[in-house]
Amino acid sequence: MDQFLQHLLNGLVLGATYALLGIGLTLIFGIMRVVNFAHGELYALGGYAAYAAVSVFDLNYFGSLILAAIAGLVMGALIEYVLLRRRDLGSIDEVMLIMIGTMLIMQNTELLAWGGVAKAVPSPFSQEPLLWGEVSVSPIRLFVLCTALILLAVFYMLIERSRFGLAMRATFQDRDAARIVGVDVSRIYTATFALGSCLAAVAGALLAPVFVVSPTMGDLANLKAFAIVILGGLGNLGGAAIGGFALALVEEFGAGYISTAYRDAIGFLVILLVMIVRPQGLFAGKERVG
């Protein structure tokens, strides 16, 4: 039974970061209909921002989170403005190729700048785990969980309660109608991409001291982000959050009770089943394409 609680806690910590990744991606897709293959690279960018801040510039870890957030915002805005602004976003093939190219450029720039060997980011907390009965968790993981939950809450408030969020939701529902009522759609697009990228970068920076930072860390994150977004329903923000937690818990319990060798496979198997039974995702409504 104690293992169950340990697995649950592990799953929740991971799920919070998965949720951040998923929400960023689904925001970009939902509002802009852009399939962002470079999303994982923003996660890696956040990780390297944390490494640079702590190891090179001697900032403390909390400062590095802010640095990573800024890096994500700037890079996201840049990508949208430079690469996507004047494109016909309806041409999915073109956009996909642009994003894949961006991914390759970002990954190889990191390889060139930092080398191929994984980097460790020291944790600002002590290494002694906190103990509650049989369940133990390291302080850094607890911090990651709390920060991610706070960010999710802040994001929810932004989308549901602010004028800016209202403008985003309007563009999400119907771009042309939003234009008619005076929403500056171009600015919303830039802000969306920046915000989504910021969430991915912060997720990367949060997890940097928990794992390691390497140029290929974005690949798996990308895959998981897409899996979460598909699970929750493309463009559905709440679905992405719940999907993130769901995937992490399925992976954690699957690995703990079925087989660790098939950990990733179990997660994707569940997604496969959801696709067969409910192809629009768990929380989205059915949509006609074409």
Added chain:
Amino acid sequence: MWIRTKTWAAVAGATAFTAVTAFSAHAQDTIKIGVSEPLTGAVAASGNYVTNGARIAADVINKKGGVLGKQIELVIEDNKSNPREAVNSAEKLILKDKVPVMMGAWSSTFTLAVMPKLMEYGVPMVVETASSGKITTSGNPWIFRTSPTSAMEALAFGKQLAAFSPAIKKVDFLSVNNDWGLGAAAEFKKMFEAKGITVGRTETMSPDATDLSAQLAALKGTGSDTLIVTSGIEQLTLAIRQAGEQRLPQRLITTGGSFPEPLLKTPGPKGYASQHLLFFAPWAVERAKYPAIAKEFVDGWSARKLDFAGQTEGFRGYDAILTIAEAIKVAGKAEPTAIRDALWKVKLKGVNGDIAFGKEGPAGQESGQAEPNIYVVELKDGAVSVK
């Protein structure tokens, strides 16, 4: 105007062509050795250490006049911690760079992938790290291994069991999910069972996995006193750190010769210790069989200001290049079949000890296997002690 431009282009082209061929003919004055190692990807830390060891060996040999009057040139390719890239890198080295001999490819998985190419093109390779038994028993006469097999490692460890207190009574395994990890687990299991020690649970991790919390939580309540972990530097570091976070009761012993040196700078929880099976212990150079030779390597390593603990793997590249250079000398020419035949005759003093190849594998198609030494090293609170 057009004709003039065409003639000009032709003359320029011919000059460039002559210059290039003349230059490359001049550059034949080196003996090339192909190196395929993971410089990027999941096991990049180890690959870089081994490659640096190889570079130091090449420098040492070249300073002493090279081999057969020529300087050694290492042609280094990155196999990206990936078996497909390992095959590509081997083909590039053999076909494009025309290397007469190779060293590689770190992991058993990458080495096994490269082996058919060695047979196809007839080029010998010195295996410096990989430990799967399959490498020398597949009937490939172009393979010569200086690293120990997992079976040898298990046997050597079996001889040291009495040194562990409390005694080892029940063992769990946490292995990377590939030929190396699974092979090592199988060999150690065989050894433990032969000694009457109970084998508990076996968990695996995919080579690029960073979150091992599920595996470790599953291993927490097994009642075993020891956990054997087999993987590269990155995963060993993550496993030991996360095992400390989850307060695993088992003592941790790692195999394969890698040392989790990131834990020297950022240790795990206080009092948490781990033990490591290594094939060279730079903290006890005086215990090497040939201290003078070990010192030459250690001096070269510190001159380049590389990570001290990286020598636990760097020496593999060093010994392998020394072996290849010796074989080329014995062969009298830098030609693949001659080098292969010469490798059987090599008797060399290396950093790890004596290097000489015995026959292993199906008759008529044997591979070469050396018998290296093994050290047990303990890491606690950022400090190392050699047992």
